[in-house]
Amino acid sequence: MKKWFQRLLLPLACVSLATSCGLIDELDEEDNGKDNVPTTPTTLLELQLERAAATVPYGGVVRVGFNTRIIQTGGSTDDGSESTAESLELVYRAETSDPQLYSVEVAQESNTSGALLISGIDPQAGTTTGEVSLYVYARSDEHINTYAQLVIESLSCELQNAPNENTYLVAPEGEELVVDIVCNTSELQPLEITDEWIKYDTSECSIEPLDETSTYTLQRHRLHIEPHTQGTDSRKAWICIRSAEGTYLLDFTIVQEVDYAADGREMVLLVRASAGNAQTVYLPLDQIEQCTIDWGDGTRERYEQTYTYDNPLHHVYAEAGEYRVTISGHVKAINSFRMPTGATTNCLLAVEKWGNLGAEEISLQGVTSLQRIAPDTDGAFANITVFDRTFALCTGLTELPDGLFSQATSANTFELTFYECTGLKSLPDGLFEEANPTTFDMTFANCTGLTELPDGLFRGCSNADLFNRTFEKCTGLTSLPADLFAACTGVSRFKSTFQGCTGLTSIPAGLFAHNTQVTSFNGEVIYYEGISYQEYKGLFGACTGLRSIPEELFANCPDAEGFSMAFIDCTSLESVPAQLFAANTRVTDLSSVFENCTSLTELPDGLLDTNTQLQDIDDMCSGCTSLKRIPTGLFDHNRLINRCYMAFYSCTALQGESPYTEINGVKYHLYERSNNPIEFTAPQGDRCFTGCRNLSDYDSMPESWR
Numbered sequence: 132m133k134k135w136f137q138r139l140l141l142p143l144a145c146v147s148l149a150t151s152c153g154l155i156d157e158l159d160e161e162d163n164g165k166d167n168v169p170t171t172p173t174t175l176l177e178l179q180l181e182r183a184a185a186t187v188p189y190g191g192v193v194r195v196g197f198n199t200r201i202i203q204t205g206g207s208t209d210d211g212s213e214s215t216a217e218s219l220e221l222v223y224r225a226e227t228s229d230p231q232l233y234s235v236e237v238a239q240e241s242n243t244s245g246a247l248l249i250s251g252i253d254p255q256a257g258t259t260t261g262e263v264s265l266y267v268y269a270r271s272d273e274h275i276n277t278y279a280q281l282v283i284e285s286l287s288c289e290l291q292n293a294p295n296e297n298t299y300l301v302a303p304e305g306e307e308l309v310v311d312i313v314c315n316t317s318e319l320q321p322l323e324i325t326d327e328w329i330k331y332d333t334s335e336c337s338i339e340p341l342d343e344t345s346t347y348t349l350q351r352h353r354l355h356i357e358p359h360t361q362g363t364d365s366r367k368a369w370i371c372i373r374s375a376e377g378t379y380l381l382d383f384t385i386v387q388e389v390d391y392a393a394d395g396r397e398m399v400l401l402v403r404a405s406a407g408n409a410q411t412v413y414l415p416l417d418q419i420e421q422c423t424i425d426w427g428d429g430t431r432e433r434y435e436q437t438y439t440y441d442n443p444l445h446h447v448y449a450e451a452g453e454y455r456v457t458i459s460g461h462v463k464a465i466n467s468f469r470m471p472t473g474a475t476t477n478c479l480l481a482v483e484k485w486g487n488l489g490a491e492e493i494s495l496q497g498v499t500s501l502q503r504i505a506p507d508t509d510g511a512f513a514n515i516t517v518f519d520r521t522f523a524l525c526t527g528l529t530e531l532p533d534g535l536f537s538q539a540t541s542a543n544t545f546e547l548t549f550y551e552c553t554g555l556k557s558l559p560d561g562l563f564e565e566a567n568p569t570t571f572d573m574t575f576a577n578c579t580g581l582t583e584l585p586d587g588l589f590r591g592c593s594n595a596d597l598f599n600r601t602f603e604k605c606t607g608l609t610s611l612p613a614d615l616f617a618a619c620t621g622v623s624r625f626k627s628t629f630q631g632c633t634g635l636t637s638i639p640a641g642l643f644a645h646n647t648q649v650t651s652f653n654g655e656v657i658y659y660e661g662i663s664y665q666e667y668k669g670l671f672g673a674c675t676g677l678r679s680i681p682e683e684l685f686a687n688c689p690d691a692e693g694f695s696m697a698f699i700d701c702t703s704l705e706s707v708p709a710q711l712f713a714a715n716t717r718v719t720d721l722s723s724v725f726e727n728c729t730s731l732t733e734l735p736d737g738l739l740d741t742n743t744q745l746q747d748i749d750d751m752c753s754g755c756t757s758l759k760r761i762p763t764g765l766f767d768h769n770r771l772i773n774r775c776y777m778a779f780y781s782c783t784a785l786q787g788e789s790p791y792t793e794i795n796g797v798k799y800h801l802y803e804r805s806n807n808p809i810e811f812t813a814p815q816g817d818r819c820f821t822g823c824r825n826l827s828d829y830d831s832m833p834e835s836w837r
Contacts, residue, residue, distance in 0.1 A: 174219065175202040176277040178267050182346050184282040185249065186316040187233055188257040189375035192250045195281055199243040199267055220270040228262040233283060235263050247281065254376040257286040288314045288372050288381040291349065297383040303390035305358040312350045312372070312381065313341060320380070322352055326368040329385065330355040356385070360393035363489040363514045391461040391489050392423070396509055398458040398465075399484035402427075403500070404448035405477060413445040413474040414456065415467040415495060422460025422488070434460075443469040453480065462488040467498050476500050485511035496520040502527045506534035516543045518568075523550040529580075533559045542566035551577040558584060564591035571595065576603040586612040595619040597626065600668065604631035609676075613639035616646055624651045627668035627696075633675045640681035649688045653720060654696030667723065669696030677701050678730075682708035685715055693720035695747075704728045709735035712742055720747045722774070727754035736762045745769040746812075753780040765790045766801065775801055775816040785823045789832075800828065802836045 177200040187193045201219055221242050227233040232253045239245035247265060251257055261283040268276035290297060291311040301308055314320050319338060324331050331354055341347040359366055371382040390396075404410040414424070419437040426432070426446045434444070448454065465488065467475055479495070481503040487510045495501060504522070512518075518539070522528060528549075536542065545568055549555065555578050564587075571589075575581065584602075589595065598616075602608065611629075616622065625643070629635065643649065654669030671677060680698070685691060694712070698704060707725070712718060721742075725731060734752070739745060752758055761779070766772060778801075779785060791800040794810055805813035819836045823829060829837060 172203045173205045174275050175204065176267055176275060177202060178277050178279045180279050180281055184284050184346060186257060186284050186286045187249050187251045188286060188318065189251040189254050191318060192248055195247040197245060197247065197265060221267055222270050223265065223267050225263060225265045232256045232259055233261055258374045258376055258378045260285050284315055286316055286374055286380060288312050288320055290383060299385045301356045301385055301387045303359050303388045305356045308354040308356055310352045310354060313347055314350055315347050317348050319350060320372050323371050323373060328357045329368055356387060358393060359387045359389050360396060362510045363389055363487065365389065389489060392459050396459065396487045398486035398488055400456045400479060401453060401481040401483050402456055402478055403453050403480050405451050407477045408474060410448045410451055411445055412478045413443050413470045415465055415470055416444050416462050417466055417469055418463035420461035420463065422458055422462050425457040427454035427456050458488065460488065463491050465490045466492060466494040467496055485509060487511045494521050495525060496523040499526050501525045504532065506532040507538050510538045512536060512539035514541055515539060516541050518542060518545045518548045520547045520550065522552060523547050526553050528552050529554045529556055531559055531562065536563055536566045539566040542568045544568050544570040544572060545574045546572040548574050549578055553579050555580050556582065558588055560585040560587040561590045562588055567592050567594045569594050570597040571601045572599045573603060574601050575605060576600055579606045581605050582607045584612055584615060586614045589616060590618050592619050593621055595622050597624045598622065598628045599626040600630055601628050602632060603627065606633045608632050609634045609636060611639055611642060613641045615642065620645055621648055622646050623648055625649060625670055627654050627672060628670055629674060630668040630672040635674045636676045636678065638681055638684060640683045643685060644687045647687050650690050651693045652691055652697055653693035654699065667696055667699055669699040671698050671701060672696055673700040675702050678703050678705050680708060680711060682710045685712065689714050690717055691715045692717050694718065694724050695720050696723040698728060699723050699726045702729045705730050707734060709737050712739065716741050717744055718742045719744050721745060721751055722747045722749040725752050725755060726750045729756050731755050732757050733760040734762065734765060739765060740768050743768050744771060746771050747774045748772060748778045749774050749776040751778045752782060753777045755782050757784055758782045759784045759786055761790060763788055763790050767792045770810060771812050772814045773812045775814045775819050778819045779823055780818055781822045783822050786825045788827045789820060802832050
């Protein structure tokens with residue numbers, strides 16, 4: 132091939148127009164006036180391709196036609212020789228600039244016409260440019276030749292009349308979207324679509340030349356967009372065209388907002404018009420973008436951009452009775468804050484269907500007339516992160532439906548969600564399973580009507596981190612399921628979780644068996660601003676019916692560092708197991724742990740033997756008026772204690788000698804540890820033994836300690 136090509140170069144350099152380079156000399160002679168000398172005609176070849184450029188995709192074959200004209204100029208044939216043009220036989224050869232990507236064949240149809248058949252033979256074909264050269268020469272005289280070149284373009288696609296940032300905004304209720312794409316190929320370039328809400332059929336596509344002279348085509352794609360009636364977020368689809376190699380040739384985005392007014396998204400409320408409310412019903416709606424309300428008596432009203440701070444939505448019924456109110460549209464806040472106080476007690480009876488109004492907050496706090504709520508079947512709770520007081524003080528609720536929070540997948544915390552729902556008798560299993568929040572802060576506090584809890588109440592809540600006063604003052608609870616927190620494997624804090632559950636008589640041994648990440652069981656002190664009053668709350672604080680504690684209760688919580696106030700005010704607690712804190716080798720704080728346990732008579736030997744990091748025993752047994760005995764070696768292994776204020780304050784029944792540690796025959800009571808700074812941290816112990824007059828060493832104590 133190279134030799135053949137080299138043979139062509141010289142004639143091409145001589146303009147490729149004559150039968151030989153000697154033509155130049157003949158022309159010179161002609162210019163010198165030798166007009167009567169016979170000359171040989173000049174034979175020219177003119178090669179034309181039907182187009183100058185083409186795209187060749189991988190696996191595709193592109194046909195490009197060609198024609199050759201044989202032209203004779205000048206000279207004479209008076210000698211009667213045969214015409215060169217008539218007898219000329221043409222030969223064609225073709226080659227590509229990159230034979231690894233493209234191959235080419237010549238399909239000759241006649242002496243002067245045919246086609247190039249160009250194939251893409253590598254996945255990079257179509258994305259890489261190149262050239263095809265077609266050579267033609269006369270078989271009888273290779274000096275008669277010429278060539279033509281075809282440019283292989285990389286495949287390109289471009290949106291025609293592209294929207295801003297190549298993003299199409301489509302109607303919430305759905306529509307047909309026509310996307311026009313200009314391509315430098317006549318083959319259809321299908322769109323790649325993975326979103327099921329966009330229907331696309333290549334048989335509906337059309338291709339037509341962009342204009343009469345261009346090789347570009349206009350490819351029209353029809354997309355059928357379905358209505359968006361789920362959730363509250365807009366949805367987005369990314370659509371592309373890729374080459375066979377996988378290179379992105381074009382991409383664009385389709386964005387569709389939610390159709391809040393779609394059928395099936397309506398909220399349905401059962402309301403009551405009565406003499407007690409002057410037949411005037413108020414609705415818990417606020418921050419209305421747009422909505423339509425069917426009041427259930429034939430009246431329909433439309434609201435747009437309405438905020439109800441000064442004028443809560445209401446309707447006066449002509450007749451007393453119960454009515455179903457249907458609300459459709461976009462309402463950002465469903466809350467009772469703007470309803471008149473009287474209306475919360477006698478207007479709203481039930482939420483029969485939550486629908487999905489796109490609410491960003493939902494709270495029916497204090498609606499005492501509410502008797503029934505529906506499960507969330509349409510994603511009404513999908514975008515709500517904080518369920519703060521959502522049903523607080525709804526004393527008329529007696530039960531909750533399965534699936535209430537089944538779509539609350541964005542939930543982060545349930546704070547006071549059912550606070551003081553005193554009418555609740557039971558809770559559904561798996562109530563928070565799909566929500567999986569991080570905190571349960573006073574979620575069921577003061578739900579005095581609850582008598583039991585389901586085993587799987589917190590099933591699926593592996594993200595739960597804090598249970599703060601979750602069941603505080605649930606006085607109707609008499610027992611707890613052993614697996615109540617089994618799914619909450621990541622929880623780090625139980626804080627006053629069962630404070631004031633006065634009905635509890637026992638605790639299951641495995642209650643915290645699965646909570647191996649817990650670092651604190653500490654309680655808290657609640658200060659009330661403006662008055663000199665404070666409350667002390669602990670894990671089982673004020674569980675006045677509790678008589679005993681299982682020895683294994685904290686056995687699987689080795690990282691727990693604090694148990695302050697854990698059993699404060701448990702006035703019926705009679706004993707403490709010796710191994711209660713045996714596994715908790717990191718514990719530092721036992722302040723007020725048994726404070727005011729007035730039925731406790733003794734502390735067992737070895738109770739604190741493994742707790743070598745213990746530092747704080749302030750009020751540990753303060754107010755334990757029945758406590759008669761504490762082991763003298765109780766604190767032998769707790770050399771780091773630095774706080775023991777009022778540790779045994781008012782333990783008036785206490786007898787024997789106060790705890791001491793003997794080293795080399797010398798006793799070191801708590802109040803004497805400062806005498807041996809090598810072995811002990813010196814503790815602060817003001818009023819540590821105040822009132823413990825029956826102790827044998829009481830009179831020997833420093834005055835500040837007694």
